[in-house]
Amino acid sequence: MMSGIISLFIQYPFARYALIVGILIALCSSLLGVTLVLKRFSFIGDGLSHVAFGAIAIASVLNLTNQMLIVLPVTILCAILLLRTGQNTKIRGDASIAMISVGALAFGYLLLHLFPTSSNLSGDVCSTLFGSYSILTLTSQEVWICVILSVLVIAFFILFYNKIFSVTFDETFSQAVGVRAGWYNLMIAVVIAVIIVLAMNLVGSLLISALVIFPALSAMRIFKSFRKVTICSVVISVICALAGILISVAVSTPVGSTIVAVDVAVFGICCAAGALKK
Amino acid sequence: MSLITVKDLSLGYESKAIIEHLNFEINEGDYLCIVGENGSGKTTLMKTLLHLKAPLAGEILFSDGLNANEIGYLPQQTVVQKDFPASVKEIVLSGCQGRTGLRPFYTKKEKKLAMDNMKLLNILPLKECCYRELSGGQQQRVLLARALCATRKMLLLDEPVSGLDPGVTLQMYELIRELNSVKITIVMISHDISTAVKYASHIFHIGEEIFFGTTQEYMKSEVGQFFLQYDETASS
Numbered sequence: 001m002m003s004g005i006i007s008l009f010i011q012y013p014f015a016r017y018a019l020i021v022g023i024l025i026a027l028c029s030s031l032l033g034v035t036l037v038l039k040r041f042s043f044i045g046d047g048l049s050h051v052a053f054g055a056i057a058i059a060s061v062l063n064l065t066n067q068m069l070i071v072l073p074v075t076i077l078c079a080i081l082l083l084r085t086g087q088n089t090k091i092r093g094d095a096s097i098a099m100i101s102v103g104a105l106a107f108g109y110l111l112l113h114l115f116p117t118s119s120n121l122s123g124d125v126c127s128t129l130f131g132s133y134s135i136l137t138l139t140s141q142e143v144w145i146c147v148i149l150s151v152l153v154i155a156f157f158i159l160f161y162n163k164i165f166s167v168t169f170d171e172t173f174s175q176a177v178g179v180r181a182g183w184y185n186l187m188i189a190v191v192i193a194v195i196i197v198l199a200m201n202l203v204g205s206l207l208i209s210a211l212v213i214f215p216a217l218s219a220m221r222i223f224k225s226f227r228k229v230t231i232c233s234v235v236i237s238v239i240c241a242l243a244g245i246l247i248s249v250a251v252s253t254p255v256g257s258t259i260v261a262v263d264v265a266v267f268g269i270c271c272a273a274g275a276l277k278k
Numbered sequence: 279m280s281l282i283t284v285k286d287l288s289l290g291y292e293s294k295a296i297i298e299h300l301n302f303e304i305n306e307g308d309y310l311c312i313v314g315e316n317g318s319g320k321t322t323l324m325k326t327l328l329h330l331k332a333p334l335a336g337e338i339l340f341s342d343g344l345n346a347n348e349i350g351y352l353p354q355q356t357v358v359q360k361d362f363p364a365s366v367k368e369i370v371l372s373g374c375q376g377r378t379g380l381r382p383f384y385t386k387k388e389k390k391l392a393m394d395n396m397k398l399l400n401i402l403p404l405k406e407c408c409y410r411e412l413s414g415g416q417q418q419r420v421l422l423a424r425a426l427c428a429t430r431k432m433l434l435l436d437e438p439v440s441g442l443d444p445g446v447t448l449q450m451y452e453l454i455r456e457l458n459s460v461k462i463t464i465v466m467i468s469h470d471i472s473t474a475v476k477y478a479s480h481i482f483h484i485g486e487e488i489f490f491g492t493t494q495e496y497m498k499s500e501v502g503q504f505f506l507q508y509d510e511t512a513s514s
């Protein structure tokens with residue numbers, strides 16, 4: 001059976017695309033995981049994924065061929081908005097995030113219901129939320145967008161690695177020595193939005209946070225320095241995505257939830273390893 | 279030579295002033311202690327000096343020899359999240375951020391600077407250790423080494439000894455004295471007046487009455503005598 005799967009990946013371009021895109025997305029989403037967890041931004045990630053769902057609903061009602069065109073700007077805009085309100089003490093950050101995310105979810109479902117684009121509404125919604133087999137049906141244009149965005153995310157992370165560390169560890173100090181912390185926070189929010197839109201292709205909007213957070217949490221169980229944790233979470237994330245995709249093809253389970261299940265399992269192993277180390 | 283000149287400064291939050299019409303100078307080599315009760319505005323003053331907060335009125339002038347990013351800062355109780363994975367080396371090195379500008383990576387010189395500062399503060403053997411697993415005193419040394427990477431001119435320390443036990447506190451004070459003796463200007467917040475007068479060259483007392491002057495002047499002044507007496511009775 002294993003050789004069957006391998007030949008499938010060698011023979012068919014769609015399977016190869018899925019693998020390339022899956023690995024890139026897993027890599028990108030794990031890069032900022034540590035920052036997200038430590039800056040208490042993980043709920044922003046969650047909120048944004050719901051916003052992305054709403055945006056997809058709008059895009060499909062408008063019958064756009066390339067949904068990214070609307071989903072990406074809307075999500076980035078909301079990321080900036082959420083970050084701004086998060087700093088405002090009048091509306092609590094988490095309350096406004098809950099408002100926006102639940103609002104977007106309801107609004108999106110309502111739109112899809114009022115202007116159904118296919119006869120199988122619940123199937124469509126389900127696949128947007130949980131990621132269906134869509135990763136196996138990517139067009140080469142979508143693959144290219146994924147590749148370009150991933151390269152941008154990775155380049156951003158490498159170039160600003162030291163700044164990101166400094167701003168995440170101690171914002172006040174970095175501001176005092178002249179790092180423009182506000183600007184970097186904004187950039188981080190934008191990159192998170194990009195990652196979420198990317199990851200939506202792989203695991204669907206409800207499971208994105210898992211893809212972002214689990215590898216980071218797993219790595220933090222074992223390693224104690226920022227660099228090692230970052231590298232380890234990338235490795236974990238890529239391996240889990242790879243394993244998840246292969247397993248899902250082999251036993252025909254949904255791709256997204258299989259990957260997340262593998263992530264959860266690895267988290268369990270890392271917890272145990274961390275406990276043993278002590 | 280005056281490093282920082284403060285003219286008619288008012289500070290506070292959202293137009294509610296905490297301290298008004300401040301005038302003072304910090305000169306090269308000074309050891310200034312800012313004392314005062316909790317909530318009297320010491321941290322706010324320090325943040326205003328660092329341009330982390332805009333002043334409500336007045337101005338803060340830096341001398342030509344001092345750039346705003348050449349001040350080392352030790353924040354009051356950096357609340358590092360419980361599970362932050364960061365090694366001592368990574369943290370100390372991040373003190374060089376003020377020097378890098380938009381350059382993405384640290385130079386050899388900056389890495390050496392971080393090493394030298396870790397050596398100076400006796401934390402070199404801990405360089406691969408995880409920050410959150412260190413003792414309170416060790417953590418403060420790490421943050422001090424980080425501040426030293428930002429500057430060799432001026433250190434702003436916000437309650438560097440709070441939460442440390444007496445022995446470690448004494449070590450910390452001696453360390454700061456040594457740094458001052460190699461011409462690093464020190465501005466330190468403390469609410470321990472008796473040690474402040476022992477180490478500092480200048481005292482800034484924030485309270486109902488504001489006092490700024492040399493330590494000798496402070497000990498002769500009414501505010502100073504009142505608080506020193508109070509301090510002695512409290513500790514005896």
Ligand SMILES: Nc1ncnc2c1ncn2[C@@H]1O[C@H](COP(=O)(O)OP(=O)(O)O)[C@@H](O)[C@H]1O
Pocket residue numbers: 291296314315316317318319320321322323
């Ligand atoms: N972010 C803030 N917004 C509004 N008021 C504040 C803020 N931070 C501190 N304050 C108020 O400013 C006053 C001075 O605080 P602070 O400078 O931290 O005092 P200290 O460091 O001397 O203990 C306090 O009364 C405090 O309530």
Ligand SMILES: [Mg+2]
Pocket residue numbers: 320321322354436
């Ligand atoms: Mg304070």
